[in-house]
Amino acid sequence: MALACPSCEAAAAEYVGMADDGRNEMKCGSCDHHWMLGAKPVSPRAVVPKPAKAATSRATRTTGSGSAASRPAGTTRSAAATAPAPAPVVVRFPTLDDMPGASLQRLASLKAAWPRQRQRPDPYAADFRRLHELMFSSAGLPHTEPGQLKDFVTSDVLALSGNTTSFSREWNRLGDRDATERFRSVVEYLLRGESGDDEDSPADPALEDRFTALAEQRSPYAMAGVREPILTHVLTVARPERFLPLLRVDSGSGGEGKRDIARSVLGVELPDVDRSRHTVGKLACGSNDLLLDAIGAGFADVDDAAAFLLWAHAQG
Incomplete structure:
Protein backbone atom coordinates (compact mmCIF):
# COMPACT_ATOMS: atom_id res chain seq x y z
CA MET A 1 0.00 0.00 0.00
CA ALA A 2 1.40 3.43 -0.93
CA LEU A 3 2.34 5.80 1.86
CA ALA A 4 -0.27 8.49 2.55
CA CYS A 5 0.65 12.19 2.44
CA PRO A 6 0.32 13.85 5.90
CA SER A 7 -1.03 17.00 4.24
CA CYS A 8 -3.67 15.91 1.68
CA GLU A 9 -3.83 12.21 2.72
CA ALA A 10 -3.54 11.02 -0.85
CA ALA A 11 -1.68 7.72 -1.26
CA ALA A 12 0.83 9.33 -3.61
CA ALA A 13 4.10 9.50 -1.68
CA GLU A 14 7.28 9.55 -3.75
CA TYR A 15 10.84 9.03 -2.49
CA VAL A 16 13.03 12.10 -3.13
CA GLY A 17 16.27 11.08 -1.46
CA MET A 18 18.10 10.89 1.83
CA ALA A 19 18.42 14.09 3.87
CA ASP A 20 21.63 15.07 5.62
CA ASP A 21 20.26 13.88 8.95
CA GLY A 22 19.73 10.37 7.57
CA ARG A 23 15.95 10.51 7.22
CA ASN A 24 14.16 9.88 3.95
CA GLU A 25 12.72 12.91 2.18
CA MET A 26 9.30 12.24 0.65
CA LYS A 27 7.12 14.21 -1.75
CA CYS A 28 3.41 13.91 -2.46
CA GLY A 29 2.69 13.45 -6.13
CA SER A 30 -0.78 14.92 -5.60
CA CYS A 31 -0.19 18.15 -3.61
CA ASP A 32 3.63 18.43 -3.85
CA HIS A 33 3.99 18.51 -0.04
CA HIS A 34 7.48 17.54 1.21
CA TRP A 35 8.16 15.84 4.53
CA MET A 36 10.78 13.81 6.32
CA LEU A 37 10.13 10.16 7.06
CA GLY A 38 11.71 8.60 10.11
CA ALA A 39 12.30 9.75 13.65
CA LYS A 40 16.08 9.43 14.03
CA PRO A 41 19.19 9.08 11.86
CA VAL A 42 19.66 5.70 10.27
CA SER A 43 22.63 6.42 8.02
CA PRO A 44 26.31 7.19 8.54
CA ARG A 45 25.56 10.45 6.72
CA ALA A 46 23.59 11.50 9.77
CA VAL A 47 26.60 11.28 12.09
CA VAL A 48 28.70 14.43 12.34
CA PRO A 49 32.32 13.33 12.19
CA LYS A 50 34.33 14.03 15.31
CA PRO A 51 37.51 16.07 14.96
CA ALA A 52 40.46 13.77 14.36
CA LYS A 53 42.43 13.00 17.48
CA ALA A 54 46.00 14.18 17.65
CA ALA A 55 48.41 11.58 16.34
CA THR A 56 49.90 9.41 19.06
CA SER A 57 53.44 10.31 19.97
CA ARG A 58 56.00 8.30 18.12
CA ALA A 59 59.75 8.30 18.33
CA THR A 60 61.05 10.41 15.52
CA ARG A 61 64.44 10.45 13.96
CA THR A 62 66.10 13.75 14.40
CA THR A 63 68.53 15.44 12.15
CA GLY A 64 71.66 17.13 13.28
CA SER A 65 69.62 20.24 14.11
CA GLY A 66 67.14 18.23 16.22
CA SER A 67 64.17 18.60 13.82
CA ALA A 68 61.90 15.64 13.01
CA ALA A 69 62.68 13.77 9.85
CA SER A 70 60.52 14.83 6.93
CA ARG A 71 57.76 12.52 5.66
CA PRO A 72 58.38 10.74 2.41
CA ALA A 73 57.08 12.52 -0.66
CA GLY A 74 53.39 11.89 -1.46
CA THR A 75 52.35 11.25 2.16
CA THR A 76 51.15 14.74 3.10
CA ARG A 77 47.81 14.61 4.91
CA SER A 78 44.89 16.67 3.63
CA ALA A 79 43.75 19.32 6.11
CA ALA A 80 40.14 18.76 5.05
CA ALA A 81 40.28 15.13 6.17
CA THR A 82 40.84 16.11 9.79
CA ALA A 83 38.58 19.18 9.95
CA PRO A 84 35.23 18.78 11.79
CA ALA A 85 32.08 18.81 9.67
CA PRO A 86 30.36 22.23 9.45
CA ALA A 87 27.28 22.80 11.58
CA PRO A 88 23.97 22.26 9.76
CA VAL A 89 22.30 25.37 8.39
CA VAL A 90 19.17 26.29 10.35
CA VAL A 91 16.52 28.23 8.44
CA ARG A 92 14.72 30.64 10.74
CA PHE A 93 11.12 31.67 10.29
CA PRO A 94 10.89 34.93 8.28
CA THR A 95 9.65 38.20 9.74
CA LEU A 96 8.46 41.46 8.22
Missing part, protein backbone atom coordinates in the same frame (compact mmCIF):
# COMPACT_ATOMS: atom_id res chain seq x y z
CA ASP A 97 12.08 42.67 8.33
CA ASP A 98 12.88 40.05 5.67
CA MET A 99 10.52 41.60 3.10
CA PRO A 100 12.52 43.17 0.25
CA GLY A 101 11.97 46.88 -0.34
CA ALA A 102 10.50 46.18 -3.77
CA SER A 103 7.93 43.82 -2.24
CA LEU A 104 6.95 46.44 0.35
CA GLN A 105 6.39 49.01 -2.38
CA ARG A 106 4.44 46.57 -4.53
CA LEU A 107 2.25 45.56 -1.59
CA ALA A 108 1.45 49.22 -0.88
CA SER A 109 0.49 49.72 -4.54
CA LEU A 110 -1.72 46.64 -4.51
CA LYS A 111 -3.50 47.82 -1.37
CA ALA A 112 -4.12 51.19 -3.01
CA ALA A 113 -5.57 49.47 -6.09
CA TRP A 114 -7.78 47.11 -4.05
CA PRO A 115 -11.36 48.40 -4.47
CA ARG A 116 -12.97 49.31 -1.14
CA GLN A 117 -16.52 48.99 -2.42
CA ARG A 118 -17.05 45.53 -3.83
CA GLN A 119 -19.26 42.50 -3.49
CA ARG A 120 -18.28 40.10 -0.75
CA PRO A 121 -16.78 36.88 -2.18
CA ASP A 122 -19.15 34.75 -0.10
CA PRO A 123 -22.28 36.45 1.35
CA TYR A 124 -22.86 33.51 3.72
CA ALA A 125 -19.35 33.50 5.19
CA ALA A 126 -20.06 35.96 8.01
CA ASP A 127 -23.15 34.06 9.18
CA PHE A 128 -21.30 30.74 8.90
CA ARG A 129 -18.45 32.12 10.99
CA ARG A 130 -20.77 33.49 13.71
CA LEU A 131 -22.77 30.25 13.92
CA HIS A 132 -19.73 28.04 14.33
CA GLU A 133 -17.98 30.42 16.69
CA LEU A 134 -20.95 29.82 19.04
CA MET A 135 -20.98 26.09 18.29
CA PHE A 136 -17.30 25.72 19.18
CA SER A 137 -17.48 27.83 22.34
CA SER A 138 -17.04 26.04 25.66
CA ALA A 139 -20.76 26.42 26.31
CA GLY A 140 -21.92 25.39 22.85
CA LEU A 141 -19.61 22.52 21.93
CA PRO A 142 -21.17 19.87 24.24
CA HIS A 143 -24.55 20.45 22.55
CA THR A 144 -23.49 20.23 18.91
CA GLU A 145 -25.27 17.63 16.83
CA PRO A 146 -23.56 15.04 14.57
CA GLY A 147 -24.97 16.57 11.40
CA GLN A 148 -23.73 20.05 12.35
CA LEU A 149 -20.18 18.87 12.92
CA LYS A 150 -20.02 16.73 9.80
CA ASP A 151 -21.50 19.52 7.67
CA PHE A 152 -18.92 21.96 9.01
CA VAL A 153 -16.06 19.80 7.72
CA THR A 154 -17.57 19.12 4.30
CA SER A 155 -19.09 22.58 3.68
CA ASP A 156 -17.53 24.86 1.07
CA VAL A 157 -18.77 28.03 2.80
CA LEU A 158 -15.93 30.27 4.02
CA ALA A 159 -13.22 27.77 3.06
CA LEU A 160 -13.07 24.27 1.63
CA SER A 161 -11.29 21.68 3.75
CA GLY A 162 -10.16 19.80 0.65
CA ASN A 163 -10.26 16.03 0.38
CA THR A 164 -12.33 14.78 3.34
CA THR A 165 -12.50 11.13 2.29
CA SER A 166 -10.42 9.92 5.24
CA PHE A 167 -12.50 11.97 7.66
CA SER A 168 -15.77 10.62 6.27
CA ARG A 169 -14.43 7.06 6.35
CA GLU A 170 -13.46 7.43 10.01
CA TRP A 171 -16.79 9.05 10.86
CA ASN A 172 -18.70 6.17 9.29
CA ARG A 173 -16.48 3.63 11.02
CA LEU A 174 -17.11 5.15 14.44
CA GLY A 175 -20.79 5.92 13.93
CA ASP A 176 -22.51 9.24 14.67
CA ARG A 177 -22.34 9.06 18.46
CA ASP A 178 -18.67 8.10 18.87
CA ALA A 179 -17.54 10.24 15.94
CA THR A 180 -19.29 13.26 17.42
CA GLU A 181 -17.57 12.75 20.77
CA ARG A 182 -14.22 12.27 19.08
CA PHE A 183 -14.51 15.40 16.94
CA ARG A 184 -15.68 17.42 19.95
CA SER A 185 -12.51 16.26 21.74
CA VAL A 186 -10.38 17.44 18.82
CA VAL A 187 -12.00 20.89 18.85
CA GLU A 188 -11.89 21.22 22.64
CA TYR A 189 -8.21 20.29 22.90
CA LEU A 190 -7.20 22.46 19.94
CA LEU A 191 -8.96 25.56 21.27
CA ARG A 192 -8.68 25.17 25.04
CA GLY A 193 -6.18 22.43 25.83
CA GLU A 194 -6.74 20.21 28.84
CA SER A 195 -7.27 23.19 31.14
CA GLY A 196 -10.45 24.23 29.32
CA ASP A 197 -9.36 27.91 29.27
CA ASP A 198 -10.24 30.03 26.25
CA GLU A 199 -7.00 31.93 26.84
CA ASP A 200 -3.89 29.77 26.52
CA SER A 201 -2.94 28.43 29.94
CA PRO A 202 0.74 28.00 30.95
CA ALA A 203 -0.25 24.50 32.04
CA ASP A 204 -1.08 23.51 28.45
CA PRO A 205 1.17 23.15 25.41
CA ALA A 206 1.07 26.17 23.11
CA LEU A 207 -1.61 26.28 20.41
CA GLU A 208 0.98 25.49 17.72
CA ASP A 209 2.10 22.37 19.62
CA ARG A 210 -1.47 21.17 20.20
CA PHE A 211 -2.13 21.68 16.48
CA THR A 212 0.93 19.61 15.60
CA ALA A 213 0.06 16.77 17.96
CA LEU A 214 -3.47 16.56 16.53
CA ALA A 215 -2.35 16.85 12.89
CA GLU A 216 0.32 14.16 13.31
CA GLN A 217 -2.09 11.89 15.22
CA ARG A 218 0.18 11.88 18.30
CA SER A 219 -2.41 13.25 20.73
CA PRO A 220 -4.92 11.03 22.57
CA TYR A 221 -7.52 13.55 21.41
CA ALA A 222 -6.69 13.16 17.70
CA MET A 223 -9.12 11.78 15.14
CA ALA A 224 -8.14 10.00 11.94
CA GLY A 225 -8.72 12.21 8.91
CA VAL A 226 -8.52 15.46 10.90
CA ARG A 227 -5.33 17.15 9.80
CA GLU A 228 -4.02 20.61 8.86
CA PRO A 229 -6.92 21.87 6.67
CA ILE A 230 -9.71 20.85 9.08
CA LEU A 231 -7.80 22.08 12.14
CA THR A 232 -7.16 25.44 10.45
CA HIS A 233 -10.83 25.56 9.44
CA VAL A 234 -11.79 25.25 13.11
CA LEU A 235 -9.43 28.09 14.02
CA THR A 236 -10.83 30.36 11.31
CA VAL A 237 -14.29 30.30 12.90
CA ALA A 238 -13.31 30.00 16.56
CA ARG A 239 -10.61 32.72 16.42
CA PRO A 240 -12.14 35.12 13.85
CA GLU A 241 -9.89 38.01 14.85
CA ARG A 242 -6.70 36.10 14.03
CA PHE A 243 -7.03 33.28 11.50
CA LEU A 244 -7.43 33.76 7.76
CA PRO A 245 -9.65 31.31 5.83
CA LEU A 246 -6.55 29.99 4.04
CA LEU A 247 -6.32 26.41 5.19
CA ARG A 248 -3.03 25.10 3.83
CA VAL A 249 0.60 26.12 3.92
CA ASP A 250 1.30 24.01 0.83
CA SER A 251 -1.48 23.68 -1.71
CA GLY A 252 0.22 21.73 -4.48
CA SER A 253 -0.81 22.41 -8.04
CA GLY A 254 -3.51 24.88 -6.99
CA GLY A 255 -0.84 27.42 -6.12
CA GLU A 256 -2.90 29.23 -3.46
CA GLY A 257 -1.29 27.96 -0.28
CA LYS A 258 0.18 30.36 2.25
CA ARG A 259 3.69 29.46 1.08
CA ASP A 260 2.81 30.51 -2.49
CA ILE A 261 1.18 33.74 -1.29
CA ALA A 262 4.08 34.63 1.01
CA ARG A 263 6.48 34.16 -1.91
CA SER A 264 4.52 36.16 -4.49
CA VAL A 265 3.07 38.92 -2.30
CA LEU A 266 5.66 39.35 0.46
CA GLY A 267 8.76 38.17 -1.38
CA VAL A 268 9.78 35.80 1.43
CA GLU A 269 10.29 32.05 1.57
CA LEU A 270 8.77 29.95 4.34
CA PRO A 271 10.91 27.11 5.72
CA ASP A 272 9.98 23.53 5.01
CA VAL A 273 7.92 21.64 7.57
CA ASP A 274 9.93 19.41 9.88
CA ARG A 275 9.21 17.63 13.14
CA SER A 276 11.60 19.57 15.35
CA ARG A 277 11.95 23.30 14.68
CA HIS A 278 9.34 24.18 12.03
CA THR A 279 6.46 21.84 12.84
CA VAL A 280 3.18 21.76 10.91
CA GLY A 281 1.50 23.73 13.71
CA LYS A 282 4.17 26.43 13.79
CA LEU A 283 4.09 26.75 10.00
CA ALA A 284 0.27 26.91 9.90
CA CYS A 285 0.01 29.56 12.63
CA GLY A 286 3.21 31.44 11.82
CA SER A 287 2.42 31.83 8.11
CA ASN A 288 -1.06 33.07 8.99
CA ASP A 289 0.30 35.68 11.40
CA LEU A 290 3.02 36.80 8.97
CA LEU A 291 0.54 37.39 6.15
CA LEU A 292 -1.93 39.21 8.38
CA ASP A 293 0.75 41.44 9.91
CA ALA A 294 2.23 42.26 6.51
CA ILE A 295 -0.96 43.56 4.91
CA GLY A 296 -1.86 45.63 7.97
CA ALA A 297 -5.10 47.51 8.57
CA GLY A 298 -7.74 48.63 6.10
CA PHE A 299 -9.79 45.44 5.74
CA ALA A 300 -13.27 44.78 7.08
CA ASP A 301 -12.31 41.41 8.57
CA VAL A 302 -10.09 38.40 7.94
CA ASP A 303 -12.35 37.21 5.12
CA ASP A 304 -11.78 40.53 3.37
CA ALA A 305 -8.05 40.26 4.05
CA ALA A 306 -7.91 36.73 2.61
CA ALA A 307 -9.75 37.87 -0.52
CA PHE A 308 -7.16 40.62 -0.96
CA LEU A 309 -4.24 38.21 -0.56
CA LEU A 310 -5.66 35.82 -3.14
CA TRP A 311 -6.26 38.73 -5.52
CA ALA A 312 -2.76 40.12 -4.96
CA HIS A 313 -1.28 36.64 -5.51
CA ALA A 314 -3.15 36.36 -8.82
CA GLN A 315 -1.60 39.61 -10.05
CA GLY A 316 1.66 37.73 -10.56
Whole structure:
Protein backbone atom coordinates (compact mmCIF):
# COMPACT_ATOMS: atom_id res chain seq x y z
CA MET A 1 0.00 0.00 0.00
CA ALA A 2 1.40 3.43 -0.93
CA LEU A 3 2.34 5.80 1.86
CA ALA A 4 -0.27 8.49 2.55
CA CYS A 5 0.65 12.19 2.44
CA PRO A 6 0.32 13.85 5.90
CA SER A 7 -1.03 17.00 4.24
CA CYS A 8 -3.67 15.91 1.68
CA GLU A 9 -3.83 12.21 2.72
CA ALA A 10 -3.54 11.02 -0.85
CA ALA A 11 -1.68 7.72 -1.26
CA ALA A 12 0.83 9.33 -3.61
CA ALA A 13 4.10 9.50 -1.68
CA GLU A 14 7.28 9.55 -3.75
CA TYR A 15 10.84 9.03 -2.49
CA VAL A 16 13.03 12.10 -3.13
CA GLY A 17 16.27 11.08 -1.46
CA MET A 18 18.10 10.89 1.83
CA ALA A 19 18.42 14.09 3.87
CA ASP A 20 21.63 15.07 5.62
CA ASP A 21 20.26 13.88 8.95
CA GLY A 22 19.73 10.37 7.57
CA ARG A 23 15.95 10.51 7.22
CA ASN A 24 14.16 9.88 3.95
CA GLU A 25 12.72 12.91 2.18
CA MET A 26 9.30 12.24 0.65
CA LYS A 27 7.12 14.21 -1.75
CA CYS A 28 3.41 13.91 -2.46
CA GLY A 29 2.69 13.45 -6.13
CA SER A 30 -0.78 14.92 -5.60
CA CYS A 31 -0.19 18.15 -3.61
CA ASP A 32 3.63 18.43 -3.85
CA HIS A 33 3.99 18.51 -0.04
CA HIS A 34 7.48 17.54 1.21
CA TRP A 35 8.16 15.84 4.53
CA MET A 36 10.78 13.81 6.32
CA LEU A 37 10.13 10.16 7.06
CA GLY A 38 11.71 8.60 10.11
CA ALA A 39 12.30 9.75 13.65
CA LYS A 40 16.08 9.43 14.03
CA PRO A 41 19.19 9.08 11.86
CA VAL A 42 19.66 5.70 10.27
CA SER A 43 22.63 6.42 8.02
CA PRO A 44 26.31 7.19 8.54
CA ARG A 45 25.56 10.45 6.72
CA ALA A 46 23.59 11.50 9.77
CA VAL A 47 26.60 11.28 12.09
CA VAL A 48 28.70 14.43 12.34
CA PRO A 49 32.32 13.33 12.19
CA LYS A 50 34.33 14.03 15.31
CA PRO A 51 37.51 16.07 14.96
CA ALA A 52 40.46 13.77 14.36
CA LYS A 53 42.43 13.00 17.48
CA ALA A 54 46.00 14.18 17.65
CA ALA A 55 48.41 11.58 16.34
CA THR A 56 49.90 9.41 19.06
CA SER A 57 53.44 10.31 19.97
CA ARG A 58 56.00 8.30 18.12
CA ALA A 59 59.75 8.30 18.33
CA THR A 60 61.05 10.41 15.52
CA ARG A 61 64.44 10.45 13.96
CA THR A 62 66.10 13.75 14.40
CA THR A 63 68.53 15.44 12.15
CA GLY A 64 71.66 17.13 13.28
CA SER A 65 69.62 20.24 14.11
CA GLY A 66 67.14 18.23 16.22
CA SER A 67 64.17 18.60 13.82
CA ALA A 68 61.90 15.64 13.01
CA ALA A 69 62.68 13.77 9.85
CA SER A 70 60.52 14.83 6.93
CA ARG A 71 57.76 12.52 5.66
CA PRO A 72 58.38 10.74 2.41
CA ALA A 73 57.08 12.52 -0.66
CA GLY A 74 53.39 11.89 -1.46
CA THR A 75 52.35 11.25 2.16
CA THR A 76 51.15 14.74 3.10
CA ARG A 77 47.81 14.61 4.91
CA SER A 78 44.89 16.67 3.63
CA ALA A 79 43.75 19.32 6.11
CA ALA A 80 40.14 18.76 5.05
CA ALA A 81 40.28 15.13 6.17
CA THR A 82 40.84 16.11 9.79
CA ALA A 83 38.58 19.18 9.95
CA PRO A 84 35.23 18.78 11.79
CA ALA A 85 32.08 18.81 9.67
CA PRO A 86 30.36 22.23 9.45
CA ALA A 87 27.28 22.80 11.58
CA PRO A 88 23.97 22.26 9.76
CA VAL A 89 22.30 25.37 8.39
CA VAL A 90 19.17 26.29 10.35
CA VAL A 91 16.52 28.23 8.44
CA ARG A 92 14.72 30.64 10.74
CA PHE A 93 11.12 31.67 10.29
CA PRO A 94 10.89 34.93 8.28
CA THR A 95 9.65 38.20 9.74
CA LEU A 96 8.46 41.46 8.22
CA ASP A 97 12.08 42.67 8.33
CA ASP A 98 12.88 40.05 5.67
CA MET A 99 10.52 41.60 3.10
CA PRO A 100 12.52 43.17 0.25
CA GLY A 101 11.97 46.88 -0.34
CA ALA A 102 10.50 46.18 -3.77
CA SER A 103 7.93 43.82 -2.24
CA LEU A 104 6.95 46.44 0.35
CA GLN A 105 6.39 49.01 -2.38
CA ARG A 106 4.44 46.57 -4.53
CA LEU A 107 2.25 45.56 -1.59
CA ALA A 108 1.45 49.22 -0.88
CA SER A 109 0.49 49.72 -4.54
CA LEU A 110 -1.72 46.64 -4.51
CA LYS A 111 -3.50 47.82 -1.37
CA ALA A 112 -4.12 51.19 -3.01
CA ALA A 113 -5.57 49.47 -6.09
CA TRP A 114 -7.78 47.11 -4.05
CA PRO A 115 -11.36 48.40 -4.47
CA ARG A 116 -12.97 49.31 -1.14
CA GLN A 117 -16.52 48.99 -2.42
CA ARG A 118 -17.05 45.53 -3.83
CA GLN A 119 -19.26 42.50 -3.49
CA ARG A 120 -18.28 40.10 -0.75
CA PRO A 121 -16.78 36.88 -2.18
CA ASP A 122 -19.15 34.75 -0.10
CA PRO A 123 -22.28 36.45 1.35
CA TYR A 124 -22.86 33.51 3.72
CA ALA A 125 -19.35 33.50 5.19
CA ALA A 126 -20.06 35.96 8.01
CA ASP A 127 -23.15 34.06 9.18
CA PHE A 128 -21.30 30.74 8.90
CA ARG A 129 -18.45 32.12 10.99
CA ARG A 130 -20.77 33.49 13.71
CA LEU A 131 -22.77 30.25 13.92
CA HIS A 132 -19.73 28.04 14.33
CA GLU A 133 -17.98 30.42 16.69
CA LEU A 134 -20.95 29.82 19.04
CA MET A 135 -20.98 26.09 18.29
CA PHE A 136 -17.30 25.72 19.18
CA SER A 137 -17.48 27.83 22.34
CA SER A 138 -17.04 26.04 25.66
CA ALA A 139 -20.76 26.42 26.31
CA GLY A 140 -21.92 25.39 22.85
CA LEU A 141 -19.61 22.52 21.93
CA PRO A 142 -21.17 19.87 24.24
CA HIS A 143 -24.55 20.45 22.55
CA THR A 144 -23.49 20.23 18.91
CA GLU A 145 -25.27 17.63 16.83
CA PRO A 146 -23.56 15.04 14.57
CA GLY A 147 -24.97 16.57 11.40
CA GLN A 148 -23.73 20.05 12.35
CA LEU A 149 -20.18 18.87 12.92
CA LYS A 150 -20.02 16.73 9.80
CA ASP A 151 -21.50 19.52 7.67
CA PHE A 152 -18.92 21.96 9.01
CA VAL A 153 -16.06 19.80 7.72
CA THR A 154 -17.57 19.12 4.30
CA SER A 155 -19.09 22.58 3.68
CA ASP A 156 -17.53 24.86 1.07
CA VAL A 157 -18.77 28.03 2.80
CA LEU A 158 -15.93 30.27 4.02
CA ALA A 159 -13.22 27.77 3.06
CA LEU A 160 -13.07 24.27 1.63
CA SER A 161 -11.29 21.68 3.75
CA GLY A 162 -10.16 19.80 0.65
CA ASN A 163 -10.26 16.03 0.38
CA THR A 164 -12.33 14.78 3.34
CA THR A 165 -12.50 11.13 2.29
CA SER A 166 -10.42 9.92 5.24
CA PHE A 167 -12.50 11.97 7.66
CA SER A 168 -15.77 10.62 6.27
CA ARG A 169 -14.43 7.06 6.35
CA GLU A 170 -13.46 7.43 10.01
CA TRP A 171 -16.79 9.05 10.86
CA ASN A 172 -18.70 6.17 9.29
CA ARG A 173 -16.48 3.63 11.02
CA LEU A 174 -17.11 5.15 14.44
CA GLY A 175 -20.79 5.92 13.93
CA ASP A 176 -22.51 9.24 14.67
CA ARG A 177 -22.34 9.06 18.46
CA ASP A 178 -18.67 8.10 18.87
CA ALA A 179 -17.54 10.24 15.94
CA THR A 180 -19.29 13.26 17.42
CA GLU A 181 -17.57 12.75 20.77
CA ARG A 182 -14.22 12.27 19.08
CA PHE A 183 -14.51 15.40 16.94
CA ARG A 184 -15.68 17.42 19.95
CA SER A 185 -12.51 16.26 21.74
CA VAL A 186 -10.38 17.44 18.82
CA VAL A 187 -12.00 20.89 18.85
CA GLU A 188 -11.89 21.22 22.64
CA TYR A 189 -8.21 20.29 22.90
CA LEU A 190 -7.20 22.46 19.94
CA LEU A 191 -8.96 25.56 21.27
CA ARG A 192 -8.68 25.17 25.04
CA GLY A 193 -6.18 22.43 25.83
CA GLU A 194 -6.74 20.21 28.84
CA SER A 195 -7.27 23.19 31.14
CA GLY A 196 -10.45 24.23 29.32
CA ASP A 197 -9.36 27.91 29.27
CA ASP A 198 -10.24 30.03 26.25
CA GLU A 199 -7.00 31.93 26.84
CA ASP A 200 -3.89 29.77 26.52
CA SER A 201 -2.94 28.43 29.94
CA PRO A 202 0.74 28.00 30.95
CA ALA A 203 -0.25 24.50 32.04
CA ASP A 204 -1.08 23.51 28.45
CA PRO A 205 1.17 23.15 25.41
CA ALA A 206 1.07 26.17 23.11
CA LEU A 207 -1.61 26.28 20.41
CA GLU A 208 0.98 25.49 17.72
CA ASP A 209 2.10 22.37 19.62
CA ARG A 210 -1.47 21.17 20.20
CA PHE A 211 -2.13 21.68 16.48
CA THR A 212 0.93 19.61 15.60
CA ALA A 213 0.06 16.77 17.96
CA LEU A 214 -3.47 16.56 16.53
CA ALA A 215 -2.35 16.85 12.89
CA GLU A 216 0.32 14.16 13.31
CA GLN A 217 -2.09 11.89 15.22
CA ARG A 218 0.18 11.88 18.30
CA SER A 219 -2.41 13.25 20.73
CA PRO A 220 -4.92 11.03 22.57
CA TYR A 221 -7.52 13.55 21.41
CA ALA A 222 -6.69 13.16 17.70
CA MET A 223 -9.12 11.78 15.14
CA ALA A 224 -8.14 10.00 11.94
CA GLY A 225 -8.72 12.21 8.91
CA VAL A 226 -8.52 15.46 10.90
CA ARG A 227 -5.33 17.15 9.80
CA GLU A 228 -4.02 20.61 8.86
CA PRO A 229 -6.92 21.87 6.67
CA ILE A 230 -9.71 20.85 9.08
CA LEU A 231 -7.80 22.08 12.14
CA THR A 232 -7.16 25.44 10.45
CA HIS A 233 -10.83 25.56 9.44
CA VAL A 234 -11.79 25.25 13.11
CA LEU A 235 -9.43 28.09 14.02
CA THR A 236 -10.83 30.36 11.31
CA VAL A 237 -14.29 30.30 12.90
CA ALA A 238 -13.31 30.00 16.56
CA ARG A 239 -10.61 32.72 16.42
CA PRO A 240 -12.14 35.12 13.85
CA GLU A 241 -9.89 38.01 14.85
CA ARG A 242 -6.70 36.10 14.03
CA PHE A 243 -7.03 33.28 11.50
CA LEU A 244 -7.43 33.76 7.76
CA PRO A 245 -9.65 31.31 5.83
CA LEU A 246 -6.55 29.99 4.04
CA LEU A 247 -6.32 26.41 5.19
CA ARG A 248 -3.03 25.10 3.83
CA VAL A 249 0.60 26.12 3.92
CA ASP A 250 1.30 24.01 0.83
CA SER A 251 -1.48 23.68 -1.71
CA GLY A 252 0.22 21.73 -4.48
CA SER A 253 -0.81 22.41 -8.04
CA GLY A 254 -3.51 24.88 -6.99
CA GLY A 255 -0.84 27.42 -6.12
CA GLU A 256 -2.90 29.23 -3.46
CA GLY A 257 -1.29 27.96 -0.28
CA LYS A 258 0.18 30.36 2.25
CA ARG A 259 3.69 29.46 1.08
CA ASP A 260 2.81 30.51 -2.49
CA ILE A 261 1.18 33.74 -1.29
CA ALA A 262 4.08 34.63 1.01
CA ARG A 263 6.48 34.16 -1.91
CA SER A 264 4.52 36.16 -4.49
CA VAL A 265 3.07 38.92 -2.30
CA LEU A 266 5.66 39.35 0.46
CA GLY A 267 8.76 38.17 -1.38
CA VAL A 268 9.78 35.80 1.43
CA GLU A 269 10.29 32.05 1.57
CA LEU A 270 8.77 29.95 4.34
CA PRO A 271 10.91 27.11 5.72
CA ASP A 272 9.98 23.53 5.01
CA VAL A 273 7.92 21.64 7.57
CA ASP A 274 9.93 19.41 9.88
CA ARG A 275 9.21 17.63 13.14
CA SER A 276 11.60 19.57 15.35
CA ARG A 277 11.95 23.30 14.68
CA HIS A 278 9.34 24.18 12.03
CA THR A 279 6.46 21.84 12.84
CA VAL A 280 3.18 21.76 10.91
CA GLY A 281 1.50 23.73 13.71
CA LYS A 282 4.17 26.43 13.79
CA LEU A 283 4.09 26.75 10.00
CA ALA A 284 0.27 26.91 9.90
CA CYS A 285 0.01 29.56 12.63
CA GLY A 286 3.21 31.44 11.82
CA SER A 287 2.42 31.83 8.11
CA ASN A 288 -1.06 33.07 8.99
CA ASP A 289 0.30 35.68 11.40
CA LEU A 290 3.02 36.80 8.97
CA LEU A 291 0.54 37.39 6.15
CA LEU A 292 -1.93 39.21 8.38
CA ASP A 293 0.75 41.44 9.91
CA ALA A 294 2.23 42.26 6.51
CA ILE A 295 -0.96 43.56 4.91
CA GLY A 296 -1.86 45.63 7.97
CA ALA A 297 -5.10 47.51 8.57
CA GLY A 298 -7.74 48.63 6.10
CA PHE A 299 -9.79 45.44 5.74
CA ALA A 300 -13.27 44.78 7.08
CA ASP A 301 -12.31 41.41 8.57
CA VAL A 302 -10.09 38.40 7.94
CA ASP A 303 -12.35 37.21 5.12
CA ASP A 304 -11.78 40.53 3.37
CA ALA A 305 -8.05 40.26 4.05
CA ALA A 306 -7.91 36.73 2.61
CA ALA A 307 -9.75 37.87 -0.52
CA PHE A 308 -7.16 40.62 -0.96
CA LEU A 309 -4.24 38.21 -0.56
CA LEU A 310 -5.66 35.82 -3.14
CA TRP A 311 -6.26 38.73 -5.52
CA ALA A 312 -2.76 40.12 -4.96
CA HIS A 313 -1.28 36.64 -5.51
CA ALA A 314 -3.15 36.36 -8.82
CA GLN A 315 -1.60 39.61 -10.05
CA GLY A 316 1.66 37.73 -10.56
